[in-house]
Amino acid sequence: MSEDLYQEIILDHYKNPRGKSVFMTSLGESHQVNPTCGDEVTVHVGSGPDGTIQVSYECQGCSISQASASVMSELINGKTPEEAAPIQAAFIELMQSKGKLEPDEEVLEDGIAFAGVSKYPARIKCALISWMALADAQIRAQLTPAPNNSGTD
Amino acid sequence: MFDVKKVREDFPILGRSVRGVPLVYLDSGATSQKPFQVLDAERHYYENSNAAVHRGAHALAEEATDAYESARETLANFVGAETSEIVFTKNATEGINLVAYAFSNATDKARHGLEVDPRFVVGPGDSIVVSEMEHHANLIPWQELCAKTGATLRWFGVSDEGRLILEPGVIDSSTKFVSVVHQSNLLGTINPVKEIMDMAHAVGALGMVDVCQSVPHMPVDVRELGADFATWSGHKMLGPTGIGILWGRNDLLNAMPPFLTGGSMIEMVNMDHSTYAPAPQRFEAGVPMVAQAVGLARACDYLTDLGMHNVFEHERELTAYTLAELAKVDGVRVIGPTDNSERGSAVSFVVEGIHPHDVGHMMDAQGVAVRVGHHCCWPTCKRFDVPATTRITTYIYNDKADIDQAIAGIKDAQAFFGTSSKVSA
Numbered sequence: 001m002s003e004d005l006y007q008e009i010i011l012d013h014y015k016n017p018r019g020k021s022v023f024m025t026s027l028g029e030s031h032q033v034n035p036t037c038g039d040e041v042t043v044h045v046g047s048g049p050d051g052t053i054q055v056s057y058e059c060q061g062c063s064i065s066q067a068s069a070s071v072m073s074e075l076i077n078g079k080t081p082e083e084a085a086p087i088q089a090a091f092i093e094l095m096q097s098k099g100k101l102e103p104d105e106e107v108l109e110d111g112i113a114f115a116g117v118s119k120y121p122a123r124i125k126c127a128l129i130s131w132m133a134l135a136d137a138q139i140r141a142q143l144t145p146a147p148n149n150s151g152t153d
Numbered sequence: 154m155f156d157v158k159k160v161r162e163d164f165p166i167l168g169r170s171v172r173g174v175p176l177v178y179l180d181s182g183a184t185s186q187k188p189f190q191v192l193d194a195e196r197h198y199y200e201n202s203n204a205a206v207h208r209g210a211h212a213l214a215e216e217a218t219d220a221y222e223s224a225r226e227t228l229a230n231f232v233g234a235e236t237s238e239i240v241f242t243k244n245a246t247e248g249i250n251l252v253a254y255a256f257s258n259a260t261d262k263a264r265h266g267l268e269v270d271p272r273f274v275v276g277p278g279d280s281i282v283v284s285e286m287e288h289h290a291n292l293i294p295w296q297e298l299c300a301k302t303g304a305t306l307r308w309f310g311v312s313d314e315g316r317l318i319l320e321p322g323v324i325d326s327s328t329k330f331v332s333v334v335h336q337s338n339l340l341g342t343i344n345p346v347k348e349i350m351d352m353a354h355a356v357g358a359l360g361m362v363d364v365c366q367s368v369p370h371m372p373v374d375v376r377e378l379g380a381d382f383a384t385w386s387g388h389k390m391l392g393p394t395g396i397g398i399l400w401g402r403n404d405l406l407n408a409m410p411p412f413l414t415g416g417s418m419i420e421m422v423n424m425d426h427s428t429y430a431p432a433p434q435r436f437e438a439g440v441p442m443v444a445q446a447v448g449l450a451r452a453c454d455y456l457t458d459l460g461m462h463n464v465f466e467h468e469r470e471l472t473a474y475t476l477a478e479l480a481k482v483d484g485v486r487v488i489g490p491t492d493n494s495e496r497g498s499a500v501s502f503v504v505e506g507i508h509p510h511d512v513g514h515m516m517d518a519q520g521v522a523v524r525v526g527h528h529c530c531w532p533t534c535k536r537f538d539v540p541a542t543t544r545i546t547t548y549i550y551n552d553k554a555d556i557d558q559a560i561a562g563i564k565d566a567q568a569f570f571g572t573s574s575k576v577s578a
């Protein structure tokens with residue numbers, strides 16, 4: 001019953017979080033709270049070699065929010081904003097899928113473990129909070145994809 | 154004492170399954186379930202007497218008005234009030250805002266030289282007093298009032314045991330209003346509200362008690378609270394959503410400016426000014442929630458038939474059992490009083506090493522509905538240095554087997570997250 005929510009991968013990231021404090025100069029910071037449960041996450045974004053994104057975070061929350069932050073940092077750290085954007089979009093799409101989407105492991109790697117979370121409306125926010133903080137911190141750090149590469153025009 | 158098994162038969166929802174297992178509902182502090190008697194009363198009203206109240210002279214309008222006004226009488230009797238002192242609101246949140254806005258509206262009018270009752274005028278140098286265990290509903294309206302008027306917000310702190318610390322000096326000659334919760338929805342603490350209201354009156358302040366968690370669970374006589382106002386919601390006492398009560402002393406209600414304005418609350422209307430009906434109509438603008446009033450009155454009758462003393466004793470016994478069983482589980486810490494005196498049935502706890510969301514999820518997988526989060530008492534959570542808690546709340550339809558199921562869920566969570574060596578049964 002709980003297994004579709006608490007995948008092994010999620011429990012592993014929860015117990016052994018990756019990339020929590022990356023040593024870097026923060027260019028943008030975002031603090032997000034989940035007002036229904038009081039969970040908090042802070043994401044820092046900095047700039048690495050060749051305009052890549054560096055991510056570090058602090059997270060106080062449930063297993064889902066902590067594991068999601070860990071997966072987020074693993075997936076995004078070292079990617080350019082252009083490389084990161086489709087991953088971010090894919091994760092958000094997965095979370096909005098109500099369990100009806102077959103996630104692409106090529107794109108989301110460990111992130112596919114969160115497919116089951118999208119079936120529990122109360123937990124979607126937990127899985128998304130660090131990704132929302134990332135997007136906001138990127139804007140503050142001006143590390144978003146260049147407009148002509150964003151694919152929206 | 155009543156027979157819980159028989160009571161349960163009146164609640165259709167308790168017969169259902171969730172996630173493939175029978176439902177165990179332990180979230181009545183958030184909202185209670187409804188017996189079919191209440192649902193039938195609403196349906197009967199709609200099928201037989203539905204009309205807009207206080208308007209029109211046709212037979213249905215008369216019947217509807219009668220149903221609405223008799224509901225008011227039932228509510229008044231339920232808490233020892235006069236009928237004219239019972240204002241129907243949307244919920245307790247609206248009841249508290251209604252009083253807070255009486256202050257801010259009177260203060261605004263006084264600034265423009267209009268005549269208002271000085272007891273409702275506040276400004277810089279005045280204070281409003283609450284406590285550190287208030288529901289947001291009894292905190293934010295007062296923060297807003299202070300921001301608008303320049304008054305200062307003060308509060309009584311909470312001890313490690315979850316009791317109010319009634320330090321002298323919090324209420325003083327600057328205090329214009331005191332509003333405190335009777336029974337905390339997070340900690341379960343029952344506060345000495347009479348003593349606090351006496352402190353308020355001793356300095357010439359008015360006082361209100363948030364009785365959201367007490368009226369559904371114990372006998373409450375509004376006169377014995379020693380307060381000027383009290384407010385609660387119907388949905389936590391077997392009644393429908395969308396209806397609550399503000400009780401207020403008549404002389405005060407009639408001295409207050411209105412909150413929501415429009416139809417039904419007037420006495421006389423001209424193009425440039427109007428006068429208002431006496432309370433309670435003065436505070437019931439627009440077509441009110443008649444069916445909900447009828448349903449809530451039926452809920453009062455249901456509870457009266459069980460006997461509110463019996464309801465309290467039943468929950469007292471369950472709370473003692475809950476506290477004792479939780480104490481047996483390693484790594485569980487109760488946030489709030491652990492002795493069963495001056496406490497109600499809301500029991501909050503944290504499980505070492507497992508976030509409340511995860512605890513709640515594991516319990517939900519067993520069919521156990523509990524609330525997780527800050528329970529709209531964020532400052533209280535901060536006081537206890539926890540981001541959130543898991544909370545069990547019981548009511549007339551719960552028994553010890555429900556608590557056993559909850560405990561099993563907690564142990565499951567511990568086994569699953571590897572924080573306990575004990576394996577669940």
Ligand SMILES: Cc1ncc(COP(=O)(O)O)c(C=O)c1O
Nearest residue numbers: 244245246288290338363365386
């Ligand atoms: C102590 C207390 N006060 C106020 C409220 C607000 O009630 P409502 O949301 O029905 O207005 C609640 C409900 O959770 C409560 O428990």
